Amino acid sequence: MKTKLFLLATSATAFFAIHSASAVAQATIKIGEINSYKAQPAFLEPYKKGWELAQDEINAAGGVNGRKLETIFRDDNATPGDAVRVAEELVSREKVALLSGTFLSNVGLAVGDFAKQRKVLFIASEPLTDKLTWANGNDYTFRLRANTAMQTAMLVPEAAKLNKKRWGIVYPNYEYGQSAANWFKKYLLSQATGGVEFVEQAAPLGRIDAGSVVQAMLDAKVDAIFNVTFGADLQKFVREGNTRGLFNNRPVVSLLSGEPEYLDTLKDETPNGWIVTGYPWTEINTPEHKAFRDAYQKKFNDYPRLGSVVGYATVKSIAAMLKKSGSTDVAKMQAAMKNLEVMSPFGKIVWRAQDNQSTMGAYVGKLAKKDGKGVMVDWRYVDGKSVQPTDDEVKRLRVGAKK
Amino acid sequence: MSKALEVSGLKKSFGGVAAVRGIDFHADAGEAVALIGSNGAGKTTCFNLINGQLTPDGGRVSLFGLDITGRSPELLFRSGVARTFQITATFASMSVRENVQMALMSRHREVAGFFSLATSRHTVAANELLADVGLSEQASRPCAALAYGDLKRLELAVALANEPRLLLMDEPTAGMSPEERNALMRLALRVCRERKLALLFTEHDMDVVFTHADRIIVMNRGRLIAQGSPSEVRANEEVRAVYLGSLHV
Amino acid sequence: MTAFFVQTLNGLASASSLFLVAVGLSLIFGVTRIVNFAHGSFYMLGVYIAYTCATSLSGALGFWGGVLAAGLAVAVIGVLVEMLVLRRIYSSPELLQLIATFALVLIIKDAALAIWGPEDLLGPRAPGFTGAVEIFGRAFPTYDLLLIALGVAMLLVLTALMKKTRFGLLLRAATEDREMTDALGVNQKLLFTAVFALGSFLAGIGGALQLPREPATLAMDLGIIADVFVVVVIGGLGSLHGAFVAAIIISLVKAYCIGLGSQTLFGVEFEFSKLTLVAEFIVMALVLVFKPNGLFGKPIIHSQTSAAVELPLGKPSNIQLGALLAGILLLAAMPAVFDEYTSVLATDVLIFALFAASLGLIIGTAGLGSFGHAAYFGLGAYGAALATQAGFGFLSSLFLGAALALAAAMVFGWFCVRLSGTYMAMLTLAFAQIVWSIVFQWDAVTGGSNGLVGIWPPEALSDRDYFYWTTLTVCGVGVLVCWWVVYTPFGYALRAARDSTVKALAIGLSVKRLQWAGFALAGGLAGVAGAVYVFSKGSISPEVSAIPRSVDALVMVLLGGINTLLGPVVGAAVFTYLQDTLARSTDYWRAVLGAVILLLVMLFPRGIVGSIKQFAQRRRAA
Numbered sequence A: 001m002k003t004k005l006f007l008l009a010t011s012a013t014a015f016f017a018i019h020s021a022s023a024v025a026q027a028t029i030k031i032g033e034i035n036s037y038k039a040q041p042a043f044l045e046p047y048k049k050g051w052e053l054a055q056d057e058i059n060a061a062g063g064v065n066g067r068k069l070e071t072i073f074r075d076d077n078a079t080p081g082d083a084v085r086v087a088e089e090l091v092s093r094e095k096v097a098l099l100s101g102t103f104l105s106n107v108g109l110a111v112g113d114f115a116k117q118r119k120v121l122f123i124a125s126e127p128l129t130d131k132l133t134w135a136n137g138n139d140y141t142f143r144l145r146a147n148t149a150m151q152t153a154m155l156v157p158e159a160a161k162l163n164k165k166r167w168g169i170v171y172p173n174y175e176y177g178q179s180a181a182n183w184f185k186k187y188l189l190s191q192a193t194g195g196v197e198f199v200e201q202a203a204p205l206g207r208i209d210a211g212s213v214v215q216a217m218l219d220a221k222v223d224a225i226f227n228v229t230f231g232a233d234l235q236k237f238v239r240e241g242n243t244r245g246l247f248n249n250r251p252v253v254s255l256l257s258g259e260p261e262y263l264d265t266l267k268d269e270t271p272n273g274w275i276v277t278g279y280p281w282t283e284i285n286t287p288e289h290k291a292f293r294d295a296y297q298k299k300f301n302d303y304p305r306l307g308s309v310v311g312y313a314t315v316k317s318i319a320a321m322l323k324k325s326g327s328t329d330v331a332k333m334q335a336a337m338k339n340l341e342v343m344s345p346f347g348k349i350v351w352r353a354q355d356n357q358s359t360m361g362a363y364v365g366k367l368a369k370k371d372g373k374g375v376m377v378d379w380r381y382v383d384g385k386s387v388q389p390t391d392d393e394v395k396r397l398r399v400g401a402k403k
Numbered sequence B: 001m002s003k004a005l006e007v008s009g010l011k012k013s014f015g016g017v018a019a020v021r022g023i024d025f026h027a028d029a030g031e032a033v034a035l036i037g038s039n040g041a042g043k044t045t046c047f048n049l050i051n052g053q054l055t056p057d058g059g060r061v062s063l064f065g066l067d068i069t070g071r072s073p074e075l076l077f078r079s080g081v082a083r084t085f086q087i088t089a090t091f092a093s094m095s096v097r098e099n100v101q102m103a104l105m106s107r108h109r110e111v112a113g114f115f116s117l118a119t120s121r122h123t124v125a126a127n128e129l130l131a132d133v134g135l136s137e138q139a140s141r142p143c144a145a146l147a148y149g150d151l152k153r154l155e156l157a158v159a160l161a162n163e164p165r166l167l168l169m170d171e172p173t174a175g176m177s178p179e180e181r182n183a184l185m186r187l188a189l190r191v192c193r194e195r196k197l198a199l200l201f202t203e204h205d206m207d208v209v210f211t212h213a214d215r216i217i218v219m220n221r222g223r224l225i226a227q228g229s230p231s232e233v234r235a236n237e238e239v240r241a242v243y244l245g246s247l248h249v
Numbered sequence C: 001m002t003a004f005f006v007q008t009l010n011g012l013a014s015a016s017s018l019f020l021v022a023v024g025l026s027l028i029f030g031v032t033r034i035v036n037f038a039h040g041s042f043y044m045l046g047v048y049i050a051y052t053c054a055t056s057l058s059g060a061l062g063f064w065g066g067v068l069a070a071g072l073a074v075a076v077i078g079v080l081v082e083m084l085v086l087r088r089i090y091s092s093p094e095l096l097q098l099i100a101t102f103a104l105v106l107i108i109k110d111a112a113l114a115i116w117g118p119e120d121l122l123g124p125r126a127p128g129f130t131g132a133v134e135i136f137g138r139a140f141p142t143y144d145l146l147l148i149a150l151g152v153a154m155l156l157v158l159t160a161l162m163k164k165t166r167f168g169l170l171l172r173a174a175t176e177d178r179e180m181t182d183a184l185g186v187n188q189k190l191l192f193t194a195v196f197a198l199g200s201f202l203a204g205i206g207g208a209l210q211l212p213r214e215p216a217t218l219a220m221d222l223g224i225i226a227d228v229f230v231v232v233v234i235g236g237l238g239s240l241h242g243a244f245v246a247a248i249i250i251s252l253v254k255a256y257c258i259g260l261g262s263q264t265l266f267g268v269e270f271e272f273s274k275l276t277l278v279a280e281f282i283v284m285a286l287v288l289v290f291k292p293n294g295l296f297g298k299p300i301i302h303s304q305t306s307a308a309v310e311l312p313l314g315k316p317s318n319i320q321l322g323a324l325l326a327g328i329l330l331l332a333a334m335p336a337v338f339d340e341y342t343s344v345l346a347t348d349v350l351i352f353a354l355f356a357a358s359l360g361l362i363i364g365t366a367g368l369g370s371f372g373h374a375a376y377f378g379l380g381a382y383g384a385a386l387a388t389q390a391g392f393g394f395l396s397s398l399f400l401g402a403a404l405a406l407a408a409a410m411v412f413g414w415f416c417v418r419l420s421g422t423y424m425a426m427l428t429l430a431f432a433q434i435v436w437s438i439v440f441q442w443d444a445v446t447g448g449s450n451g452l453v454g455i456w457p458p459e460a461l462s463d464r465d466y467f468y469w470t471t472l473t474v475c476g477v478g479v480l481v482c483w484w485v486v487y488t489p490f491g492y493a494l495r496a497a498r499d500s501t502v503k504a505l506a507i508g509l510s511v512k513r514l515q516w517a518g519f520a521l522a523g524g525l526a527g528v529a530g531a532v533y534v535f536s537k538g539s540i541s542p543e544v545s546a547i548p549r550s551v552d553a554l555v556m557v558l559l560g561g562i563n564t565l566l567g568p569v570v571g572a573a574v575f576t577y578l579q580d581t582l583a584r585s586t587d588y589w590r591a592v593l594g595a596v597i598l599l600l601v602m603l604f605p606r607g608i609v610g611s612i613k614q615f616a617q618r619r620r621a622a
Ligand SMILES: Nc1ncnc2c1ncn2[C@@H]1O[C@H](COP(=O)(O)OP(=O)(O)OP(=O)(O)O)[C@@H](O)[C@H]1O
Pocket: B014, B017, B018, B019, B037, B038, B039, B040, B041, B042, B043, B044, B045, B046, B086
């Protein structure tokens, strides 16, 4: 029976054999960056590069308030539970000044709620769910990317102009897809001149039966299509749609499809004329974007994706906020975030005080094929501010939000 | 008075193989009946039909006049049927004593118990049963460490824990030395007489059969070909023919 | 009507490659009795390899040569896996083999990431089959027609192989009756390797043929493996024709769900396309409830190789009780010595310890397989979260969460214990997936994929150390219950039913009812763990009841040692610690975690605690 005692002792030491906290370097300001690096590498590898570019630029220029930025990257295993655990670790052991990151909406919401509970600042970079800054918003959580409602709102005027009656909606069957479909229906009903009706197809994320879905759209005799699928689902949908002639004389309005992450994989399958949101990185020649693009290409010998811009702009925002607050005191940082103005590769963005949402927008344009690759043409920048619901409505949407 | 066990027209086939093709026999309380037959004759199948492991295709089994055909083994256990298996079946992760305790707990309907230690239940009774079969020395050993003959004895102790009215033993002495065989059978017979239980057993060792059985039933290819006292069976021509030279009697 | 016909063709086209992959898994299972989780990874490798061939050598040679090359390359990988890994663990418990193949999934995924990069790779269309033909006025891809033909052709080829060749005879013999193969004087090792080669080849081809239909992505492995399990189980494990029929059923059901779109039933609008998330699992559950061995399967005789017999338990000794007390005191004193994050991590460990210990009751003490234990963890979590939102206090919420899990385990368990072995495990998986998809889609109540947030413990307990002590109390009591049960008459009866079912029945134990009670108890305890979990994180979302969470629990139990009391607890500690540390210190932590699990499984097939016990026994014996 000695064994049992021994076992108990070993299991106890397994508990205790955890590294002791590393010394806090006074000279740096630590950022705890949590993301699904392993689960979403296509977006997050460029994201991390953009992040590092911005951080290096800032540190080369002497840091913020005389202190350099240091980022501690942590993988959240794409689960909120693990994300909260690493957030605990970053806060209590690494003593980071603030948290940032997250890709998936459920992870973003969990970390946001954690931030409120533990009273730390959280700059969410990518999660798109509306709830993050509205229904479940709080005073500690801020978000960079335009949310689902705003992204959808950018496309609806274009959709309304098409004057089509019967719309087919294809969306991935989870909150992002459902929410985009609902906003689309709501906005289009209010903007369309004639009557409109909708036919919906919800596909399991990553596992769309594209042939059947395309067939169902054809059989339903839709006049136009609103697409919310992305990634592998989008590629399958496009290929089947091309083969089966779904896109002949049937305009398509599509969320996010112009982002290099999704567009580049389509290559010569890129459908002509789709109205999309995206990032035409080759053609944006504003000084701020040119500088960013050149520096990025020089440093990584690779072109920037949207993820790169998001990572870059997040760090720039954090640096600007720290400069303004002059302190890592949470209340001061919260105050500094309000109406913070930052120059991003997309131009000047503002972190709105009302709902902690930045006004970073997106580019709306049309897809076209050029040299066997997909590009965006006839594009224009849509400022996030212009697609924000009215202040009153945001107030109503934030009714569930907590202090 | 009705018979302890009465079997009539019992039938079972597996796919195309008719293992038991309609047999009738009985056993009285306090009587030891041997069921013999060459390999594959259908003996084990018969046992499985009687104790509910298998459902018969036809026929009837009754216990003291009560129809028990097709009842589940659990229910039959409650009505006083116990059995041992040809391929010994014991609880390998338990000690010898715990095997017997398990049966006692089941008999006393304590298996839903959450608030006691199983090893403290019925220790006295378990030790007595083990002493009866000569396993006292081994009581605390892991059952998996027992020799084959001892496992057979343990099975008997477990069966007796139920204080059965009908005891079915499928080749109870296989793997034992001649002395051990006779000792075990003497024990079984003593219990059979003392407690007035009906004992039905199969056996390949004819010495054992002809020494201990009150009556013998002979099966061949699923049919009953003879039954009667040892001397009657010994004299039966068909039995001699089937067993050829193997029956040195 | 014509729409229905075209949807049927769509379903058949999807069925083809599903059939190829599934039949490979089914053959492997039939002969080796290994449920190969890595089969989905083989499929994924097939797609990637075909992509590389088709894009580096253009034209028909690149594509069709690529299909063949993918099949062959994957066959070689399968053979290597069989010879280097699986061959060493054929005599281990079946679940351990499953864990080893799961470790391979992690390794292969990271290897693919390293080789092909993170981006989705959309391959070219098949040369000669790029367009569409008109069928009932609709353009139908010629490649899909080809796939349908290929599926039928492969069925015929495989049928001929099974019926006409000596290899096929051996495969059938090994599937139906192991002893017969021994009698045929076959080199078992060679047969196992050969069937792995064939099965992996089919997975590779099945993947390669999908190249024109879907891009190569890193998520394909787990994406397809669930479908493949379902097909193999519906068809009947080891059945060639079963796999064919089941692949068609599943694909058609999905195609028709999509074809139906939204329909109004009894005045309620119902979105059929949403069912595609879970349709296959509903079909599987229905089939298993009515046909416990699948449509064409025969009962599986599980070889009792795993009989690493435990020593009798006896009474807990004074030394053990003393050690237990000391352990509890040490755990209670921990926050005084270590930093706050240690308390956070230890809270996770305690929660998973209870989760794993409750699973240990099912797979260890009761000897039943479960792939779906996360369902009860998740239901406990959601029950507690919803109760909190409805205004219940902390303790009542814990209680209500556990009650919900218990209730579900009683309902599902009633069906599950009626099956045996792998079929039972698959039914638990199906129920877990159904729970997951309800939680995932029922936006109004469960918050859908986003889940529920803001479920924190009361102010007084929100300090990390206080919450750790709370967890230690609740989960500690839960673990003690798991341990205590093993010593009670009920626990003995469960073990009796596991050790010898016929004997248990013969001594009057109601085996099914006992197992049902055991399953329900374990479900309820997992629910307690889930309920505490939600308060430790403040939020909950559907992945708590998804397949990976169930697999995590299995890994913990087997890593620690099945059939040992401490095993699940030690397994939970080691696994959580490894994940936490590895994820922090390396980019390729997933592969490293897989490699560590694989090594542990191969070096310590009895788990950490089991191996230490065995070592101690040998020392004592020597
Ligand atoms: N579960 C089963 N499925 C198919 N056939 C069976 C089954 N059980 C028994 N049989 C067949 O039924 C026949 C009778 O078998 P049984 O085991 O009853 O014989 P037995 O008289 O007990 O033989 P032995 O002396 O070898 O124990 C045999 O041909 C056997 O192969």
